[in-house]
Structure formats: C-alpha cells, structure tokens
Amino acid sequence: MLLDVLAQASAAVSGTSSRLEKVRRIADCLAAADTDEVALVVSYLAGELRQRRTGIGYAALRDLPAPAEVPSLGVSEVDATFAEIAQVAGAGSQRRRQELLSSLWARATGDEQRLLAGLITGELRQGALDGVMVDAVIKASGLPAAEIRRAIMVAGAIAPVASAAVGVDGDASVLDQFRLEVARPLRPMLASPAPDIAEALSKIAGPAALEWKLDGIRVQVHRSGDTIRVFTRTLDEVTDRLPEVVEAVRALPVTSIVLDGEVIALDDAERPRPFQVTASRVGSRTDVDRLRATVPLRAFFFDVLHHDGRDLLAAPGQERWSVLSATLPDDLVVPRLVTADPGEAADFFADAVRRGHEGVVVKSLTAPYDAGRRGAAWIKVKPRHTLDLVVLAVEWGHGRRTGLLSNLHLGARDPRTGEFVMLGKTFKGLTDQLLRWQTERLLELETHRDRWTVHVRPELVVEIAFDGVQTSSRYPGGMALRFARVLRYREDKTAEEADTVDTVREIHAGARSEGSQRS
DSSP states (O other), rough: BHHHHHHHHHHHTTTTTOOHHHHHHHHHHHHHSOGGHHHHHHHHTTTTSSSOSSOOOGGGTTOOOOOOOOOOBHHHHHHHHHHHHHOOOOOOOOHHHHHHHHHHTOOOOOOHHHHHHHHHHTTOSSOOOOOHHHHHHHHHHHOOOOHHHHHHHHHHHHHHHHEEEEEEEGGGGGGOOOOOOOOOOOOOOOEEEEEEEEHHHSSSSEEEEEEEOOEEEEEEEEEETTEEEEEEETBBBBBGHHHHHHHHTTSSOEEEEEEEHHHHHEESSOOOOOHHHHHHHHHHSSOHHHHHHHSSSSSEEEEEEEETTTOTSSHHHHHHHHHHHHOOOOGGGEEEEEEEOOHHHHHHHHHHHHHTTEEEEESSOEEEOOTEEEEEEEHHHHHHHSEEEEEEEEEOOGGGGTTTTEEEHHHHHHHTTSOEEEEEEEEETHHHHHHHHHHHHHHHEEEEEEEEEEEEEEEEEEEEESSSSEEEESSSSEEEEEEEEEEOTTTOOOGSOOBBBHHHHHHHHHHHHHHHHHH
C-alpha cells in the first residue's frame, strides 16, 4: 500500500468531526491495505510508530528536503526505514539517523511529510481513538461486533486483531486464536462516573454490589503454576517491583488464576497513605527490598477472570465474585456490600470515605467482564467533584515560582473529534516538589512556546478537584471549572482515558438544574 493512500485517509479523518465519517474513512483504508500491512495502518492512523523509540527529536525535522511531487513510498518501506533508524547506535549515530530520515523525506510528498512529522512527534491528533478504530475494524472486516470486541479484549491490542480479521470474507473462525491466555495481560474493565449514590443505583436495575474505591495502583495478576506476573492498567509488567503481591498470590490454593485489583500503601491505622507514596513505590525499579520495609504495599482484589482452567470473562459479576471469595482470604478481597437499599448504600459510601478511601464503585451483579470499555455496568462515585483532565499548555510562574512552569491549561477529551476542549486554568494545589516535577515533565512534552506559555503534547493526565462547572464565554466549550485545584498527576492513565467533555456537560447541566430549583 502506498503511504499516500494512508496520508489521504489521515487528512480526511482529521478534517471531519463526524464519528461515522471517521469510521468509514478508516475502514476503507484498512480494506485497501495489503494483508501484511493492516497492523501498520492501524498503528499509523492511531498516531503511533511501531518503534516506540527512534532517537529522532524535533531538531531533526529542520532543514529536511522539499516534498516529492509523485507518491512512491510504501507503508512497509517506511516501517523498515524507521526500524533501521531505531537500531542505529554508537559513534556517528546521530548523523546516520539524519541521513536515513533525509532520504525518506526526499521521497515523501507534502501530505506524506505531514503524516510522518506527526508520527515522529506524537502530534498526529485526528480523532482516531480506540473506540473509532475498533468500529472501523468491525466495519472493514464484516465480522460480528461482539466477536471483534472480545478478541481485542483478550489480545490487549487492536492491531493484531485487525490484521487477522480484515480481508477474510466473513470467516469469524480467524478470531478463535484470540483467547484469554494466562500471563498475557488484557484490557481492564473501566467505570463511568456518577455524581452520587442515588444516581448510580438508578442506572443498575435491582440490587447492586458496592465496593470501596481505593486510591491505589490498578494491577492485573496472572498465575500459571509457580510463574506469577503482575501488570499495571497500561499492561506494563511490574512483577519484580511487587514481591508482596507475588507472595500473596503464590500462597493461594490454585494452579492458575487471573486477578484484577489494586495495590495501596496503608499506614498503621489502615488508612491510605498519599497516592504519591504508592505510585513512587510501584514506580521504583531498584532497592525494592529496602522500599518494601519502609513502604509495604497491600493488595486488594475485586475480580477474577480465570480460575484453574476456567475462563470467567463471560460469567456474571455475582458468579465471578463468588469464585473470588471462595478462593482468596478475606484480607485480600476489597470490602463489598450487595444491596438495593439507598440508605444502606449511602452508609457504606460514607464509611468508605471516613476510612480515607476515594468513594465506592457500584457494580451490576449480572454484567460480564467487559474489558477495555467504560459502560454503565460499573459506576464510580466520589464525595467531591473530580475530573481526570489533560494538560494542554502551561504558563511560566511569577514571584517565588519564577523559572517554574505553574499555571496549567486544562482540557477534556471530545469523544467525537478526538480533540481537547479547554475548561480553564489552575496553579492551585501545587507543592514545591510538584512544581519542580511538572516543570521537568512538561518540558519533555513541549511542542512550541511563546513569551509566557509552553504548549505541550496532550498526554499528561492530572486529577483536578473543583466546586462546580459554570457557563463561560471565555472558552470554546462554553464552560469553565470553578475553583479548580490539582490533586495529583495520573501517569498511570493515558489521555484517552481522561474524562470527556460530555461528563463535564452533565455536571454543568445538573448544576443549572439545581440552581433553577433553588430559585
């Protein structure tokens, strides 16, 4: 497949806000791709190079050759060049990378150069998010949506499923190869937010399960015999960093199991320590034994996806939790209450908050484990308004903050376009330590700057507390956060997992409704 075809599809996807049109354009591009290039097309339209690190920075994109007039580059040829660039090392490596890049650039048309620049810098923002890409794979393959989604769930990625499914003339048996495999992580099921317990219960017919929402790090633990592997929610392996978890799961009376849960640092009173303490411990790759002595971690599991040869993904929640409770000791299971009584639920919520936890997750008793999706089967409730937003830019500080990046520009994701809608700015809640950290981290994500502001790639997620959402003509979305302040950074989340502008609009609409009732 010519790179030009992909570049034209990318431009078309960027140029429309219609989700259906994005899906159609991507599906057409997938259907036109050579079989062995489908996975590459998925990656490129998602804005990612197959090679995570190429050693190419912004400076390398200056003074490159002018565009070619006639398309000649193939997608596989481009991938091979980037693979060669990524492997360059040693003396003269920078010069060699530049030579390879210049040779590639000279053969690329203007549209292809824009695509390549976006892939290299990570700034190919065109709205081809996971949900759009999954729908495009379904459309291009003609296979049942449920089967495609199941395959992607257990594969943990879209590209291999697309590669297998596109161009098989309706043969769904090609998806049989994608099964839950112990030791291979799968995408975690996610929860949607609700403002209060009453609304969360109203979304689930009949009794629901309420669980403590812990302020820890999500983990997925796989055991096969004596082999145990631990993964984060982003599917990164952290087994060597969490010996407590490995030991706890090794002690279970099972041969094979896959567990979903959280690890958290607690103090002597069994209250959660600050999230940064847990995150720092999980993120540390060295001195694990010493850190374990000073910052021990506790594991709490809330789901089981496989148990001794039996896959449980399709089983209803109540059945999975029965297996969990029968297999794990009580101190490894997150506290849970099953009720349809709003009063009991409110008391359970209040008790969780009193103990220092974030709130609760309200769960359907009948829903299967729908990995990778944020539906209505799991609903999170917190005692205050919080949103996970994306940093779009940041302003230099003044006074004692001179020389530090301080005032954050905050955005929510628009699920239809893939772009980010700015909701305001804040410099509140930042400690000196956090200011220094965010200055270093955000400069790594810089795309350009003016006199006061550094603009960054929209990748860093920050959890923001706020008192409400008000109407504002200052920002394109017509809304602004009231009294926004930083709670913490969420490097365990991707920008695609940040809250959407639809969630903000719901909060805004609720505030307006309450205001009219009070008046």
